[in-house]
Amino acid sequence: MAGRPCVFFDRDGIANVAPGAGYVETARRFWVRRAFAEAVKVVKQKGWAAAIASNQRGVSKGVTPLAELEAMHRSLQARLAEEGISLDAIAWCGAADGADPRRKPNPGMILELAAEHGWDVSRSWMVGDRERDVETGRNAGVAKTVRVDDDGLGHNPDRGRPSEADFVLSRLADLPTLLRHALPDA
Numbered sequence: 001m002a003g004r005p006c007v008f009f010d011r012d013g014i015a016n017v018a019p020g021a022g023y024v025e026t027a028r029r030f031w032v033r034r035a036f037a038e039a040v041k042v043v044k045q046k047g048w049a050a051a052i053a054s055n056q057r058g059v060s061k062g063v064t065p066l067a068e069l070e071a072m073h074r075s076l077q078a079r080l081a082e083e084g085i086s087l088d089a090i091a092w093c094g095a096a097d098g099a100d101p102r103r104k105p106n107p108g109m110i111l112e113l114a115a116e117h118g119w120d121v122s123r124s125w126m127v128g129d130r131e132r133d134v135e136t137g138r139n140a141g142v143a144k145t146v147r148v149d150d151d152g153l154g155h156n157p158d159r160g161r162p163s164e165a166d167f168v169l170s171r172l173a174d175l176p177t178l179l180r181h182a183l184p185d186a
């Protein structure tokens with residue numbers, strides 16, 4: 001029996017303002033984006049699961065302390081709790097090695113989350129600000145992919161580049177509307 005679908009979100013540039021060329025190193029510099037909270041609310045109203053799958057190479061490089069990463073994710077859930085919602089899972093990959101099966105664009109994190117929670121990958125969606133996120137979704141076999149060219153800083157290096165995504169949005173503010181119209185009921 002196939003489970004319910006999930007919207008898998010990238011973290012930096014989608015859930016929170018992108019860190020630019022570096023990493024978000026401390027929870028004090030983790031700024032949740034309003035449109036992300038709105039998007040999660042729509043996903044939940046449709047009966048879908050919502051999760052984050054995030055590459056965090058800064059952890060293995062030693063620039064993002066694990067305690068700070070955990071504090072960021074607590075603050076993210078606390079922010080969503082103000083809206084009466086929560087993420088079903090927050091997965092991250094600290095590996096620096098591109099061959100790691102969990103490091104995006106490899107699909108390991110998505111497949112692992114789906115197996116753990118019983119989610120149906122074939123009906124799921126992937127949303128990210130980089131083409132690598134789109135590749136991740138396609139490698140995992142999700143139904144639809146979304147690339148958002150607005151990363152919160154306006155410096156997204158993938159902005160305007162060709163995309164294999166089913167939907168390309170220039171503004172994160174448009175994501176809740178897209179999900180409201182295009183995401184089927186679970």
Ligand SMILES: [Mg+2]
Pocket residue numbers: 010011012013014128129130
């Ligand atoms: Mg990103």
